[in-house]
Each structure stands twice: as C-alpha cells, then as structure tokens.
Amino acid sequence: MKFDTPATTNPIDQLKVVGQPVDRIDGPLKTTGAAAYAYERHDVSPKQAYGYVVGAAIAKGRISALDLTRARAAPGVLAIVTADNAGPLGKADRNTARLLGGPEIDHYHQAVAVVVAETFEQARAAAQLVRVSYVTAEGRFDLAAQKDTAIKPARITAGPPDTAVGDFDAAFAAAPVKLDATYTTPDQAHAMMEPHASIAAWTGDELTLWTSNQMINWGRLDAAATLGIPKEKVRVSSPFIGGGFGGKLFVRADALLAALGARAAKRPVKVALTRPLMFNNTVHRPATIQRIRIGATRDGKITAIAHENWSGDLPGGKADGSVAQTRALYAGANRMTATRLAALDLPEANAMRAPGEATGMMALEAAIDELAEKLGLDPVELRIRNDTQVDPEQPQRPFSQRQFVECLGLGAQRFGWSQRNARPAQVRDGRWLVGLGVAGAYRGAPAQKSAARVRLDERGVVTVETDMTDIGTGSYTIIAQTAAEMMGVPLHKVVVRLGDSTFPVSAGSGGQWGANSSTAGVYAACTQLREAVAQKLGFDPATAEFVGGQIRSGAQSAPLSQAAGLVAADAIEFGELQRKYRQATFGAHFVEVAVDAATAEVRVRRMLAVCAAGRILNPKSARSQVIGSMTMGVGAALMEDLVVDKRAGFFVNHDLAGYEVPVHADIPHQEVIFLDEVDPTSSPMKAKGVGELGICGVGAAIANAIHNATGVRVRDYPITLDKLLAQMPDLA
Numbered sequence: 001m002k003f004d005t006p007a008t009t010n011p012i013d014q015l016k017v018v019g020q021p022v023d024r025i026d027g028p029l030k031t032t033g034a035a036a037y038a039y040e041r042h043d044v045s046p047k048q049a050y051g052y053v054v055g056a057a058i059a060k061g062r063i064s065a066l067d068l069t070r071a072r073a074a075p076g077v078l079a080i081v082t083a084d085n086a087g088p089l090g091k092a093d094r095n096t097a098r099l100l101g102g103p104e105i106d107h108y109h110q111a112v113a114v115v116v117a118e119t120f121e122q123a124r125a126a127a128q129l130v131r132v133s134y135v136t137a138e139g140r141f142d143l144a145a146q147k148d149t150a151i152k153p154a155r156i157t158a159g160p161p162d163t164a165v166g167d168f169d170a171a172f173a174a175a176p177v178k179l180d181a182t183y184t185t186p187d188q189a190h191a192m193m194e195p196h197a198s199i200a201a202w203t204g205d206e207l208t209l210w211t212s213n214q215m216i217n218w219g220r221l222d223a224a225a226t227l228g229i230p231k232e233k234v235r236v237s238s239p240f241i242g243g244g245f246g247g248k249l250f251v252r253a254d255a256l257l258a259a260l261g262a263r264a265a266k267r268p269v270k271v272a273l274t275r276p277l278m279f280n281n282t283v284h285r286p287a288t289i290q291r292i293r294i295g296a297t298r299d300g301k302i303t304a305i306a307h308e309n310w311s312g313d314l315p316g317g318k319a320d321g322s323v324a325q326t327r328a329l330y331a332g333a334n335r336m337t338a339t340r341l342a343a344l345d346l347p348e349a350n351a352m353r354a355p356g357e358a359t360g361m362m363a364l365e366a367a368i369d370e371l372a373e374k375l376g377l378d379p380v381e382l383r384i385r386n387d388t389q390v391d392p393e394q395p396q397r398p399f400s401q402r403q404f405v406e407c408l409g410l411g412a413q414r415f416g417w418s419q420r421n422a423r424p425a426q427v428r429d430g431r432w433l434v435g436l437g438v439a440g441a442y443r444g445a446p447a448q449k450s451a452a453r454v455r456l457d458e459r460g461v462v463t464v465e466t467d468m469t470d471i472g473t474g475s476y477t478i479i480a481q482t483a484a485e486m487m488g489v490p491l492h493k494v495v496v497r498l499g500d501s502t503f504p505v506s507a508g509s510g511g512q513w514g515a516n517s518s519t520a521g522v523y524a525a526c527t528q529l530r531e532a533v534a535q536k537l538g539f540d541p542a543t544a545e546f547v548g549g550q551i552r553s554g555a556q557s558a559p560l561s562q563a564a565g566l567v568a569a570d571a572i573e574f575g576e577l578q579r580k581y582r583q584a585t586f587g588a589h590f591v592e593v594a595v596d597a598a599t600a601e602v603r604v605r606r607m608l609a610v611c612a613a614g615r616i617l618n619p620k621s622a623r624s625q626v627i628g629s630m631t632m633g634v635g636a637a638l639m640e641d642l643v644v645d646k647r648a649g650f651f652v653n654h655d656l657a658g659y660e661v662p663v664h665a666d667i668p669h670q671e672v673i674f675l676d677e678v679d680p681t682s683s684p685m686k687a688k689g690v691g692e693l694g695i696c697g698v699g700a701a702i703a704n705a706i707h708n709a710t711g712v713r714v715r716d717y718p719i720t721l722d723k724l725l726a727q728m729p730d731l732a
Helices: 027-031 120-127 143-149 168-174 216-227 253-265 275-281 357-375 379-385 404-415 475-487 514-537 576-580 619-638 698-710 721-725
Strands: 049-055 061-067 077-082 111-117 131-136 163-165 177-185 197-203 206-211 234-237 269-272 288-296 302-313 334-343 394-398 432-444 450-456 462-466 494-498 545-547 550-553 556-559 567-574 584-596 602-612 669-674
Touching: 049 120, 049 253, 049 275, 061 111, 077 120, 077 253, 111 120, 111 253, 143 288, 143 302, 143 334, 168 288, 168 302, 168 334, 177 357, 197 253, 206 216, 206 253, 216 234, 216 253, 253 269, 288 357, 302 357, 357 379, 357 432, 357 619, 357 698, 379 404, 379 432, 404 432, 404 584, 404 602, 404 669, 432 602, 432 698, 450 475, 450 514, 462 475, 462 514, 475 494, 475 514, 514 550, 514 567, 584 698, 602 619, 602 698, 619 669, 619 698
Parallel strands: 049 269, 206 234, 302 334, 462 494, 602 669
Antiparallel strands: 049 111, 061 131, 077 111, 163 334, 177 288, 197 206, 197 269, 288 302, 432 584, 450 462, 450 567, 545 550, 550 556, 584 602
8 A cells, every 4th residue: 555645534544443442462471471582482493492691801803712611511511602603693774783793893792602512501501611701992982082083974863964945054143042052961871671682492304483673574584694594584573572671673683692692502591681781781772962053132032053963883873863853843943963973892772762852852841941031931931932833954745743832831730830930049948949840852754664463263263464573662552453444343342463473564663653554554454354344245335334244235144254264464655745744743842840959869759741642542551651751861971871881882770779760759740741643644554652751851851850959960870879969959
C-alpha cells in the first residue's frame, strides 16, 4: 500500500477498539513470569552450553600474547573462541567497532574471547584463567580536550551536519538582546533491566539466534554480514525484550559470540553480558558540548538563532544530532546549526532514547529560559511569540500538525503557572526553596516502511504476524487493537505474533516510528484481507462492513469463519507526504522542584506533560510511555553521568550501583495530557509516536525550575548539589 495522499475516513475512525485504554495483552505473561526473554529460552534447543565473555582490559592498543592453557584445562570447558580461531569475520555497517577484538583493541571491554562450558559457573571460572598480555597505545578520552580536532561528519540523524538560512552573524550582531551560552551533557547509559543476551544454535550451515534485539531485520542482516553467510541462513527471534532504549538496535557481542561459541562447541550456546560489560562493551549516549546563541528584539521576537554541537565517537562513528530541534522549533529569519565529531577511543557512541533531541533540548530550552529572563518576559509567552506553522529552514514546507502553543497554554493553566514568582529564590516552604520551570518538547515523527501478514481461521480468529518488536512499549496491544478494529472482531479474537525474522519485515522499534508505522503495516494487510473475505463470500468490498465477527452489507451477513484459511500480506510505504509536510510531535513540560536551602538537595515535586502526537492509539500505554520518558528526563537532569577515567579510557561507574538512575522515591506525581489530534498525513492510522517526546525538554524544565527556586543557573548536566552549593543564596 502506497501512502501518498492524506488519509480519509477509514475503519480505524470507528474507535471501537483503537483509541481505548486497553490493558496490555502481554501483561499477564510478564507479571507471571511466563514471558520468556532471550536468556530464558530453555525450551528452544536442547543441551544448551554457557558462554562467558572476556573483555579487553585496555582501551587502546593490541594483544601481545594470549594464553588459554589453564582455561582450556578447566572443568567443563567445551571451547574457547578468540580472533585467532574464529575464522574470517566482517563488520556490519551499523557497528562502529568490531564485536570481537584482537589483536588490535578499539575500546575498553571490547570482547577478546568467549569461554564455553557445560555450566555458567564453569564458564565464568575458566574465563578468569584466560591470560591476556597487552601493549597499550595512547588514547583520546576527553571530549573537551579533543574539541578543536573535531571534524564535520557526512550526516547526522537530523539530516546534513550544517544548515544556514539568512545571515546569522549580521543579525546576531545587530540584535538588541543577545544570549551566548555553552551547555554540556555527559555520557549516559541505557541501563535497561534485561542484559544483552542471546542463545545461538546451528543446524548445518543455518543459524538461529534467540536474542534481545529491537530491529529484527537489521539484526538478521548484520549477523549475516559479520559471519560472512547469506542472510537466508540466519533466523532471529525476539518476542520479548526487557528494555532497549536504542541500546539493542544493532547486533552486539553477545549474539556474535554465542554464534561463534555454538559453532566451535557444536552445541547451542547462550551468552549474557555481565552488567559491567554492558556499560563498556556496548553503546551509550555520547557527551555533548553545545553552544547556543540567540538574538532577539526587545519585545521578544527571535531574529537570529544558532546551535553548534560537539560530540565524540570512535573513528568512523556517528555524531550526536543535538541540533535537530533547533532547526524546527522556533521562528527566526537568520539561523545556523553546525555539528562536529571528535575521534575518541571510548566505547561506541550511538542511539539512546530520542537521540539528538533529548540532549539538544536540555540546552536549547535552558537557553530560551535565560533569554526570557534577559527580556523580562514570561518564558511561556516567549515561546508562544516565536511559534511558527512552517519549517523555519524551508518556509514553503508547513507542519502537518503543530499544536505547540496549545500545549503551552493548557499546561500553564493546569499547572498553575500564573502563581509562579518570576523573581528567583523568593518562594520558601520551610527549609526548602521552591521553583517552577517550563520547557517545550519536540521530537520528529518519521515513518518507515512496515509489513505484516494476517490470517483467518475456522474459529474466526485473526492472527497477525510481523517482525515488529515490543520493548515494553505495548506493540502487542496496539497491533491487536488495529487488527480487531479493521476486521470487526473483539480483542480476544486476535492473536499477535512478533519478533521473528520469518515474519514480514516491519519498521521495528526505534526512532519513535515503531507504533505508527507498524500499525499502518497491519492496517494495509487487513485491508487486503477484508477484500479477500468479501470476494470469497460474495460481498461488495466497497460497501461491506466488518462488525461483530461478521461481514455485512445491507440485509446480507456471514461469519468470518466461513472465510477460514485466507491469508493476506501487505506493507505500508511512505513517500511524498513526508517530503511535503514537516511531521513532528510537540509538547510542553512543567515542573515544580524544591531545593534544600542548606544542602542544595533537589526534590522534584510535581510534573506535567502536555503532548500533541497525533491520534493516541491506546491512552493507557501511551501515558506509560510518557511517564517513563519523564522519569528518564529526571535522571538526565539530576544524576545520570557515565564518569570517564581519562587516564585509562573507560566508564568507571559501570554497574547499577554506581550509575545512578531515578527510583520510586525520586519521582513525584506525574500528570500527562494528550491533546485531541489526528494527522491524516502521517499514516492511515492518523497517529504518530509518543515514546520519545516525553523525555525531550524534561531536563531543561528541571534546570529552569532549579534556577527559579535558587537563582543558580547550572549549564553542565547533571545538576548535582556540588554544582549548586557554592552559589546558593544567603538566606540568613
């Protein structure tokens, strides 16, 4: 199905099932332990052996000697795989570093061996007996120190690395009110609950990977490319994923080493990365240095805006797209963005929830707040005055939907923004200084080709098959809702099968495109099935209705079960509409914080997010996604920081004891409001993604609230109490 004209009225608009706050259909499986995650697939292949990964103890250099003698002689050991005996290995384009290092080492904890044994304990014990000698080389581990060596990358996620409209330099120089500020964000970890884990089994020259992967087809292609075998020889299965946040978009070392270990041991092998390996062996969100300059008239109209971003990655890696939102969020005739990438020898940098906007909004929306203070203007009003209904870089290209002003207005009303004291450090509650903060929210709304297959059986049950994944987002449920609405059956008459490369290729879970694209693919397949049912049972497809498990037209009706055995497949393909319209999601975050006047401890008291993200397919699961994003935003603002040992080149706090994330006690009441919106240019579902919008802007809203509470402006995230203490107001 080609989607190249705006959607008109279709069966989804009935909203009998779609749009309803349906409970997660996979919820009972997960709460009872019946949902089998990758490492727990004990039933899929007999006699599974265990692999334990050995990671490099240096960040850069080479292996000079590798002694496996004692490890091979250890009890239960079946095989040890290193680069010396693994055979020829490729590197998939989506991996920056090789998944199995040696003799050259690209980064700390790059895998250098996997020990396979009968039990996990035997594999772990033998791995401690592997002796690796290294020759270290000088590495680059400090983004600030390497900033001046950064180069312009070929592309970033948001498009070209640099953009320019008008004459920024002249407009900025002439502006009566100017802001020029630099903000930094640290390296951050995905820290998902489920580790990277895989079970691999070979049947002849065919490989099956039961793994934890967000993008099934990417995983299949990349595993094949790395192993040097045809993609038709690889099957990937990931029906349940215990969190990914972008850290499981690509094949990682667990999958490759399970496959290599299974081939060497001639048995199925399971591998899970230990928590320290997850932080240094896999990927992370890179640190950024961001300079923002804004020029405005005295009444608050932006005349010049510039955003420059520096991040780092391994040679050949990817730059963070923190400038993305600045290209689209506010009006301004003269503007520029620039992205530079420094070569670092740290573990691989890559996508993490809302890559680009998550970090970019932490800088931009703090800068907007600072500009509002310079102007003596309310921060909400400043944002409203600079709204635009067209793409600021391409004025001929309108936004398909843009309710940014409505989000700000409703949020201000519901949050009690009018009670905010604009003068910092004026509101007290006992020992606490209280402040309110606001930030806009922006995240692009891309769509990707997505396919599905649907079948009808003699019970009238509709089965949906697509390689879409559910990383905790509710894919099972919204796909079931889509099929139920399209085929006119109750939800319990729909079976959803996901996460298998033998199913049609979907958009996968990433980039906030998963929900809208995958359900649109199911819509396309169900459209084909509706036509097939009508033709088989003698109905006019143009007038037939699907209601109550039947097909009806006038006085004529028949149960769907009479069309048992029909199978239909199709894909949704997007094209011209995405080029004609700027498609994005918008929101506003409001936060209240309290800061201890003596210790500078920060407590978040209230949070509100107002979101405009197209049709909300399931308000319950969508709210869950947004409050999860808001929680991650609290972590980014106040605590998350992968600390780099700049001498040895690794992340020091590489476990959940040292890498701090929010816990229940850190999170207050969270309110989420979805504006009533449909976007007929987005897909036949008229929906957009929402799972990443919720994190965009939260960090800045908290920073702005802290400033309102204390008068202290911290531009280097996270905002820890040591950065506040020296500047706290004297309230004696």
